Amino acid sequence: MSRQKNQSYKAHGLPKGKEREQRTLIRFKTTLMNTLMDVLRHRPGWVEVKDEGEWDFYWCDVSWLRENFDHTYMDEHVRISHFRNHYELTRKNYMVKNLKRFRKQLEREAGKVEAAKCDFFPKTFEMPCEYHLFVEEFRKNPGITWIMKPVARSQGKGIFLFRRLKDIMDWRKDTKNSDDQKDEIPVENYVAQRYVENPYLIGGRKFDLRVYVLVMSYIPLRAWLYRDGFARFSNTRFTLSSIDDHYVHLTNVAVQKTSPDYHPKKGCKWMLQRFRQYLASKHGPEAVETLFSDMDNIFIKSLQSVQKVIISDKHCFELYGYDILIDQDLKPWLLEVNASPSLTASSQEDYELKTCLLEDTLHVVDMEARLTGREKRVGGFDLMWNDGPVSREEGPSDLTGMGNFVPNTHLGCVNDRKEQLRQLFRSLQVQKKAPG
Amino acid sequence: MRKAQGSWEKRILKSLNSMCTELSIPLARKRPVGEQKELLNKWNEMGTDEPDLSLFRPVYAPKDFLEVLINLRNPNYENGDSLSFRTHLGLIQVPLKVKDIPELKECFVELGLNTGQLGIDDSTQVPPELFENEHVRIGQKVLVQQDSAAAQQYIRQGSPTALRAELWALILNISSQPEDILYYEQLKTNVIQHDLLVDSLIYKDVKLTASNDDYYFVFEDYLYQVLLCFSRDTSVLSHFAYNSASPPKSYIRGKLGLEEYAVFYPPNGVIPFHGFSMYVAPLCFLYHEPYKLYQIFREMYVRFFFRLHSISSHPSGIVSLCLLFETLLQTYLPQLFYHLREIGAQPLRISFKWMVRAFSGYLATDQLLLLWDRILGYNSLEILAVLAAAVFAFRAVNLMEVTSLAAAEAVLADLSTLKVMPLLQIFLFATVT
Numbered sequence: 001m002s003r004q005k006n007q008s009y010k011a012h013g014l015p016k017g018k019e020r021e022q023r024t025l026i027r028f029k030t031t032l033m034n035t036l037m038d039v040l041r042h043r044p045g046w047v048e049v050k051d052e053g054e055w056d057f058y059w060c061d062v063s064w065l066r067e068n069f070d071h072t073y074m075d076e077h078v079r080i081s082h083f084r085n086h087y088e089l090t091r092k093n094y095m096v097k098n099l100k101r102f103r104k105q106l107e108r109e110a111g112k113v114e115a116a117k118c119d120f121f122p123k124t125f126e127m128p129c130e131y132h133l134f135v136e137e138f139r140k141n142p143g144i145t146w147i148m149k150p151v152a153r154s155q156g157k158g159i160f161l162f163r164r165l166k167d168i169m170d171w172r173k174d175t176k177n178s179d180d181q182k183d184e185i186p187v188e189n190y191v192a193q194r195y196v197e198n199p200y201l202i203g204g205r206k207f208d209l210r211v212y213v214l215v216m217s218y219i220p221l222r223a224w225l226y227r228d229g230f231a232r233f234s235n236t237r238f239t240l241s242s243i244d245d246h247y248v249h250l251t252n253v254a255v256q257k258t259s260p261d262y263h264p265k266k267g268c269k270w271m272l273q274r275f276r277q278y279l280a281s282k283h284g285p286e287a288v289e290t291l292f293s294d295m296d297n298i299f300i301k302s303l304q305s306v307q308k309v310i311i312s313d314k315h316c317f318e319l320y321g322y323d324i325l326i327d328q329d330l331k332p333w334l335l336e337v338n339a340s341p342s343l344t345a346s347s348q349e350d351y352e353l354k355t356c357l358l359e360d361t362l363h364v365v366d367m368e369a370r371l372t373g374r375e376k377r378v379g380g381f382d383l384m385w386n387d388g389p390v391s392r393e394e395g396p397s398d399l400t401g402m403g404n405f406v407p408n409t410h411l412g413c414v415n416d417r418k419e420q421l422r423q424l425f426r427s428l429q430v431q432k433k434a435p436g
Numbered sequence: 437m438r439k440a441q442g443s444w445e446k447r448i449l450k451s452l453n454s455m456c457t458e459l460s461i462p463l464a465r466k467r468p469v470g471e472q473k474e475l476l477n478k479w480n481e482m483g484t485d486e487p488d489l490s491l492f493r494p495v496y497a498p499k500d501f502l503e504v505l506i507n508l509r510n511p512n513y514e515n516g517d518s519l520s521f522r523t524h525l526g527l528i529q530v531p532l533k534v535k536d537i538p539e540l541k542e543c544f545v546e547l548g549l550n551t552g553q554l555g556i557d558d559s560t561q562v563p564p565e566l567f568e569n570e571h572v573r574i575g576q577k578v579l580v581q582q583d584s585a586a587a588q589q590y591i592r593q594g595s596p597t598a599l600r601a602e603l604w605a606l607i608l609n610i611s612s613q614p615e616d617i618l619y620y621e622q623l624k625t626n627v628i629q630h631d632l633l634v635d636s637l638i639y640k641d642v643k644l645t646a647s648n649d650d651y652y653f654v655f656e657d658y659l660y661q662v663l664l665c666f667s668r669d670t671s672v673l674s675h676f677a678y679n680s681a682s683p684p685k686s687y688i689r690g691k692l693g694l695e696e697y698a699v700f701y702p703p704n705g706v707i708p709f710h711g712f713s714m715y716v717a718p719l720c721f722l723y724h725e726p727y728k729l730y731q732i733f734r735e736m737y738v739r740f741f742f743r744l745h746s747i748s749s750h751p752s753g754i755v756s757l758c759l760l761f762e763t764l765l766q767t768y769l770p771q772l773f774y775h776l777r778e779i780g781a782q783p784l785r786i787s788f789k790w791m792v793r794a795f796s797g798y799l800a801t802d803q804l805l806l807l808w809d810r811i812l813g814y815n816s817l818e819i820l821a822v823l824a825a826a827v828f829a830f831r832a833v834n835l836m837e838v839t840s841l842a843a844a845e846a847v848l849a850d851l852s853t854l855k856v857m858p859l860l861q862i863f864l865f866a867t868v869t
Contacts, residue, residue: 277802281597282724347650
């Protein structure tokens with residue numbers, strides 16, 4: 001019986017044919033001392049190695065990667081938590097470049113409408129090399145607000161808003177004359193980005209969404225979307241009149257923590273389920289479906305834009321933290337992609353979310369070689385892209401009726417991961433015992 | 437009952453007045469123009485204000501109120517000295533008539549096992565064709581017809597998220613006419629022009645409760661906009677016609693005792709207590725224009741919430757709810773009840789705060805809204821007592837093992853994961869009685 005070619009039966013990246021070696025002991029290494037350490041230590045059969053010991057799994061930080069990846073030999077089964085040149089996606093200036101190039105390519109191949117699907121990134125110019133292009137755009141749109149962001153820093157450091165060219169002239173002078181610029185540190189790159197002036201507000205406050213995407217390989221592209229995430233609220237009310245007020249505009253928890261209004265008990269976060277329910281009760285389920293499917297589009301297109309550039313080493317996987325901003329027309333904008341999303345918990349609820357996220361990440365990475373490779377869901381992760389879109393429907397998808405295609409994403413939906421994992425592992429055990 | 441309510445009111449008022457004299461703050465004063473302008477500018481972000489509230493104390497907290505209720509006695513009722521198994525072992529000693537489970541089953545027939553419910557039959561395992569789709573369709577029809585009675589009947593099975601705001605407005609007969617909007621604006625002007633001592637109590641309550649809540653903190657500003665206006669709304673006084681309570685009175689300075697100079701204080705006759713703002717917080721989820729939010733809250737208050745903090749014999753009054761809760765527990769979970777009583781953990785001491793707040797702040801918001809759907813549908817608060825008993829039944833196994841009040845509180849501290857409809861259904865329809 002020949003099966004119709006369809007995506008949902010493709011295995012998701014595990015070596016076909018040969019039996020994968022079942023490991024009884026997995027040696028892990030990490031330098032992070034937070035939720036991740038708790039999860040790794042509690043995982044049955046995993047032991048920590050310190051210092052120079054050999055490891056099977058390393059949740060490394062990006063600086064180690066930069067220095068050591070190229071001359072580290074890794075056995076076939078070994079896994080590491082970053083791609084060598086992840087910065088193609090996570091550094092703002094590279095991401096912009098890749099996205100612009102991808103957009104042009106799409107326009108050539110599939111037309112303007114398809115290319116317009118890449119318009120989720122506010123107009124961005126690299127400084128200083130695109131300065132003249134920026135000035136041109138600036139002059140075409142007088143009076144709008146722009147945001148200047150350092151390319152490589154995180155947690156909201158070094159960011160400021162401006163409306164006049166004069167403001168950046170002053171800033172350029174300042175940074176040139178700054179005494180504490182040491183010679184070793186290269187001149188920092190910045191990007192100037194159009195500021196989204198009409199963000200969606202809840203309770204008068206601005207917020208952004210943090211979403212987790214797990215990429216197991218780039219060639220072919222295999223990406224999983226986690227159902228949970230959260231909305232991070234700014235502590236103060238949104239108004240365009242106070243450009244200098246960092247606290248209003250930047251929703252990064254790190255910045256909010258220093259705001260005088262910040263009360264740690266509050267946490268300033270809403271789980272995505274809560275956010276999704278709120279929107280549904282205000283705008284109706286269809287509008288919410290559209291918004292979330294637009295967000296799916298952001299994840300896929302952004303990954304596709306760097307697909308050919310990133311070195312797709314089979315040892316690598318990466319858990320990205322996407323930052324999304326919603327505007328008042330319910331259009332999602334991509335703010336940035338983080339290669340090392342914070343795994344430190346800001347509250348009990350946050351701790352649980354991150355613990356489950358990391359547990360499920362390790363389930364998908366599957367060092368224990370338990371999965372068949374045909375799963376579409378593992379715990380809170382849904383397989384979003386498997387060298388092509390993944391359908392929610394079971395069985396061979398009806399490729400002729402493309403209008404009925406429902407993608408296999410459940411962002412902000414019910415996450416009954418415990419039950420799902422229990423059923424999954426039970427059925428895997430049964431399959432192993434069954435002959436043939 | 438009225439006597440008890442009267443003396444309770446005297447206590448509250450005394451507390452309020454003494455706070456007033458202690459802090460030398462007038463009960464009411466007109467704001468200077470500069471302050472008025474400032475407040476008007478900040479109207480949408482009053483939460484950013486951080487006035488010094490450290491000296492203000494909430495006038496009373498639910499547990500104070502509970503003590504009063506415990507001490508209620510009917511002077512005409514002779515209990516008899518001998519203990520029998522008919523003796524009520526709970527805290528409430530007033531013999532009001534409350535329903536038992538067979539009667540509740542009749543009353544809440546739409547919550548039965550054979551009827552579809554939102555909160556149960558819309559879960560992910562159930563295909564929407566079985567119940568949910570049809571239910572949504574009917575809901576839309578009801579809204580198109582603008583049939584308030586039909587809406588009330590319909591909502592007994594729960595309201596779809598997208599239709600809830602409109603359905604509640606329909607059931608509460610709220611239609612936002614221009615005069616309603618004007619009325620709200622008028623109240624807002626009153627707030628700007630005059631400052632009441634009660635305002636500080638409201639501020640303090642919001643800061644202590646809703647602002648600290650993981651989910652409701654976002655709506656802080658709306659809470660001020662609603663509650664400050666609410667305290668000046670004299671139309672609320674009309675509900676005292678069917679409330680056993682009476683609005684506290686205050687006298688213009690120097691004219692104590694002279695009725696011609698008596699005014700109701702606060703103007704709406706309702707003195708907020710600790711946790712009061714939690715009545716409003718869940719509504720912020722549904723309504724976003726301040727005047728609409730205000731109307732809905734006011735109507736909910738004068739229909740339901742006021743019964744939760746005044747002493748009366750009404751079946752939805754807090755006294756009856758407490759008695760209903762205790763009776764259900766004693767009759768259907770006698771072992772649990774007896775055990776808790778033995779270790780000094782009278783169940784009502786734990787569940788009282790849930791009922792006074794109509795479970796706001798204790799349940800997850802989506803569950804709370806499903807619960808409040810049924811309050812509107814059945815026009816009764818009895819479901820709060822049933823749910824409280826159902827929660828105890830659900831956690832009975834753990835509760836049987838505790839040996840102190842503190843441990844019992846710990847078992848019941850976190851209700852945020854509970855699904856209310858299955859709990860209610862099991863307790864009413866699936867437990868062997």
